[in-house]
Amino acid sequence: MFATIKTLIRGIDARAEERLSDTYAIDLIDQKIRTSEADLARAKQVLAGLIQKSRMETRQLDAVTLRIADLLERAQAALREGREDLAQTAAAxxxxxxxxxxxxxxxxxxxxxxxLQLRQSVEASHRRLMDLKQGAIAARATRKAQHAHGGMARSAGSGDTLGEAEALINRVMSAEDPFEQSAILKDIETGLSHGSVADDLADAGFGKPTRSTAADVLARLHAKA
Structure with missing residues (x-):
């Protein structure tokens, strides 16, 4: 039983770790890139040190080779002159x-x-780091797209945001015009007070005019002229 419980706990921990890794995947990738860059920089420094040491040893080897050639020539000259003692010293x-x-x-x-081995390792690490950086760029773009789709999905789950906006626009556009409504009310009041009847009779020439018309204004202008 305890073994089963331990197995379940390990499974829960593993799933929790996976969810945590998914949540902070981009941060983890960036951290691994920084670590890889630091490791690569140290490897380059070691490689530079090896190359420098190799060049220094090569120069010293060349110097020893030249000294050997010089002493051989001098020892041969000493032997030709019968100076065995000097030739022996030179030989030693x-x-x-x-x-x-x-x-x-x-x-x-x-x-x-x-x-050579370290250079090959550095070059391989450099290529992998470049691939990792390109992958990080793609991962960021993918994560942004996922967040955008997630936001749209949440909006759709909580209600059609676009549909709600369209409904509000339609509601505003279809609302009654208060100015038109006021004019209609005025006409209704006029009808109820029978004011329109007097206007109709005056317009037909029965009784004094109840309102000024364009014809009246024009007649007054002719009279003044």
Whole structure:
């Protein structure tokens, strides 16, 4: 029973960890990129140190080789002149320099081999880091699109936002015009007070006019002229 409970707890923890990773996926990617950049920078520094050391050892190896060649030439000259003692001294020095030469050559070979391996590793890490950065760009774009779709889905779940806006517009546009309503009410009041009957009779020429007309204004203008 306890084993089953432990298994369930591990499953719950794993799902919680996955959800947490999904939530902060972009932050985790950025952190891994920064870590990879720091590791790559350190590897480049080590590679630079190996190259510098290899070049220094190569220069020293070349110098030892030149000294050996110079001593060989001088020893041969001493032998031609019968100076066995000087040739013997030169031979001892040459033997010591040849041992140093062999040691330095092994060191140079080792440094070059390690430098080659590290360079290949640096180049591979650089390519992977570039791919990781491109993937991060795609991941950010995808996450933004997911958030946008999620927002639209939440809006749709809580109600059709666009439909509600359209309904509000239609409600405003179809609302009654208060000015038109006021004019209608005035006409109704006039009808109820029978004021329109007197106007109709006056317009037909029965009795005094109840309102000024364009014809009246024009007649007054002719009279003044």
């Amino acid at each position: 020095a040459i033997a010591e320099l040849e041992n140093e030469q062999a040691m330095r050559r092994r060191t140079v070979d080792m440094l070059e081999q390690r430098g």
